């Protein structure tokens with residue numbers, strides 16, 4: 143396990159939870175975000191930094207063994223903000239990782255890179271991408287950056303195509319896409335601990351009975367999800383008893399994202 147682990151996006155939804163859960167698995171946890179992450183807890187180093195600031199990223203990566211990257215724009219927003227955080231910022235992060243000899247990154251991608259596959263099909267990470275917006279395209283760029291930095295420099299990446307991270311699934315669609323906080327912790331730890339990952343793409347999803355995603359190509363990670371959204375099926379099916387199959391948000395895996403206009 144890493145001696146010094148860097149967690150970006152530590153002020154965000156997933157980052158706040160991982161901050162607590164990862165602390166026990168490293169000697170020092172460096173937590174960073176553009177937003178305030180509050181005071182350092184025992185074993186922590188807190189750094190306020192913007193991804194698009196190359197110098198700040200260089201300082202942030204110094205002395206780090208591994209990175210869990212949750213920072214960035216998490217949905218369709220202005221192209222300028224996506225460009226800064228997810229394109230320029232990720233490049234800064236990888237370049238700094240290369241300069242400082244970081245061996246592995248675990249990077250948040252998204253289900254939206256395959257958002258235009260239908261909800262009635264099961265896909266795996268080898269299918270051609272079908273992104274549902276510029277946010278999703280920026281996540282594909284991130285996956286390709288991970289591929290490139292492994293092929294060229296031997297820096298390993300696990301790209302997590304995260305589904306819907308919630309305390310519990312909120313809609314019928316999320317019966318397929320949900321990932322629990324406990325399974326997210328299992329997935330991140332598996333991604334950090336697996337002996338060899340090269341560049342691996344894995345869907346970040348719980349063991350949902352109605353999952354759209356086949357993770358067998360990422361079996362070597364040893365990720366074994368324990369939670370299943372189907373425990374909530376009766377309640378959510380009652381809330382949405384009929385599905386409008388003329389609505390693209392119901393037809394495609396990306397849900398409402400497939401209706402976004404570029405901003």
Ligand SMILES: NC(=O)c1ccc[n+]([C@@H]2O[C@H](COP(=O)([O-])OP(=O)(O)OC[C@H]3O[C@@H](n4cnc5c(N)ncnc54)[C@H](O)[C@@H]3O)[C@@H](O)[C@H]2O)c1
Pocket residue numbers: 150151152153154155156157175176177191192193194211212213214215216217226227231250251252253303304305306307308
């Ligand atoms: N939450 C989900 O269900 C979900 C689903 C798919 C993918 N993801 C991905 O997982 C990651 C974390 O998601 P989240 O829900 O915690 O998002 P979030 O918005 O809650 O957290 C992201 C954090 O990144 C920080 N950030 C944004 N721009 C930055 C910049 N330019 N420089 C430095 N920090 C910046 C924000 O301040 C925020 O704290 C994101 O990359 C998101 O795309 C999340």
